[in-house]
Amino acid sequence: IMIPHIGPATGKPLPIYNVDIDAPLRDQWAPILKDFKAPFAKFIHDFRAILPLPDSFYSFVGKYAKHGFKFQRYVEEIEIFSELLEADFNILFTLNLLYEIQSGKACTSIVFRDENGRIIHGRNWDFEFWSELAHISFQINYHKNGQLFYQAQAIAGAVFFFTAQKPGKFAVSINARHTKTFLTNIYELLFTNNVPALYLVREFMETVDTYDEVVLKFKTTPTVDPVYYIVSGPGLYDGTIIEKDRDFVKQSFILTDETWFLVQTNYDRDIPDPKHDERRTPAEQRMTQYGQSLTEQGLLDDVLSIFPNFNIATISSTLMSTQTGYFNNTVWY
Numbered sequence: 507i508m509i510p511h512i513g514p515a516t517g518k519p520l521p522i523y524n525v526d527i528d529a530p531l532r533d534q535w536a537p538i539l540k541d542f543k544a545p546f547a548k549f550i551h552d553f554r555a556i557l558p559l560p561d562s563f564y565s566f567v568g569k570y571a572k573h574g575f576k577f578q579r580y581v582e583e584i585e586i587f588s589e590l591l592e593a594d595f596n597i598l599f600t601l602n603l604l605y606e607i608q609s610g611k612a613c614t615s616i617v618f619r620d621e622n623g624r625i626i627h628g629r630n631w632d633f634e635f636w637s638e639l640a641h642i643s644f645q646i647n648y649h650k651n652g653q654l655f656y657q658a659q660a661i662a663g664a665v666f667f668f669t670a671q672k673p674g675k676f677a678v679s680i681n682a683r684h685t686k687t688f689l690t691n692i693y694e695l696l697f698t699n700n701v702p703a704l705y706l707v708r709e710f711m712e713t714v715d716t717y718d719e720v721v722l723k724f725k726t727t728p729t730v731d732p733v734y735y736i737v738s739g740p741g742l743y744d745g746t747i748i749e750k751d752r753d754f755v756k757q758s759f760i761l762t763d764e765t766w767f768l769v770q771t772n773y774d775r776d777i778p779d780p781k782h783d784e785r786r787t788p789a790e791q792r793m794t795q796y797g798q799s800l801t802e803q804g805l806l807d808d809v810l811s812i813f814p815n816f817n818i819a820t821i822s823s824t825l826m827s828t829q830t831g832y833f834n835n836t837v838w839y
């Protein structure tokens with residue numbers, strides 16, 4: 507059952523950090539992470555109080571990080587985070603796989619074509635530990651050779667992104683998909699070459715240059731976890747929802763002449779949302795009501811900040827438009 511946001515919903519912009527993507531990693535992160543040391547320590551404290559896992563669990567995961575995890579690039583980066591945030595490496599590494607192991611349900615992503623043919627992409631990020639995560643979130647603008655390369659919403663201490671845009675090229679948001687069990691996720695992580703679903707966003711922001719290519723790559727790259735990738739681009743029909751299983755696409759949906767918007771929450775679209783968590787239908791009704799004259803601000807005010815899509819677990823809202831490069835983050839705690 508969704509609980510509404512408690513108290514006045516006064517959003518503020520996320521802090522923005524500019525980074526040269528070719529600078530050494532420690533130089534990229536040090537000026538950012540120094541601002542998040544105290545709220546990060548509070549997040550770890552609250553996380554451990556609510557989920558009291560034994561130290562032996564974390565040290566097992568830490569050993570796996572150093573000796574079994576296939577993506578050592580990220581292990582090295584998490585070691586730098588651990589040093590800069592003065593946080594335990596084993597816990598940090600475990601948190602970087604939290605989505606792949608388990609997560610709740612409550613996110614909304616919407617992509618639509620406005621009356622001028624421009625694609626607008628919005629998302630609410632909902633997650634457990636909403637207040638703590640809000641205080642360690644920020645926007646990162648990566649620059650390459652002096653030019654804006656891509657932008658993402660980021661969490662201090664996390665190597666992954668789940669909302670990002672490469673201006674003029676494509677944008678993506680991730681919603682959690684729950685056709686998984688704890689044990690199969692662990693199996694996939696340990697014994698396959700599948701990539702953590704969240705890590706692909708960063709990889710493709712860095713290496714892919716077109717909407718069509720990134721849609722194909724999201725569809726065909728095996729992931730540890732099932733996931734919804736919501737992708738938008740600069741062209742008239744550039745909006746796709748990918749309902750992805752680990753090794754194949756269950757279904758995908760695209761913008762067409764008739765379909766001017768797509769809404770994704772945390773359920774597959776061929777079955778109605780469960781009665782206790784109907785979030786897609788109210789958002790679809792509001793999209794139909796407001797129509798293609800909606801702007802980014804209208805999407806935020808009239809759809810994304812209305813219950814149940816806006817709820818107690820909504821940490822932030824992001825609005826993006828690849829064609830114009832619009833990228834705006836509002837944090838709610």
Ligand SMILES: CCCCCCCCCCCCCCCC(=O)NCCO
Pocket residue numbers: 598601602604605609610611612613631632633634661662663664668680681682683772
């Ligand atoms: C070192 C800090 C790591 C913090 C871990 C926090 C994990 C955040 C994972 C983001 C998940 C991606 C978006 C999914 C949104 C969604 O569908 N939410 C439903 C889950 O409540």
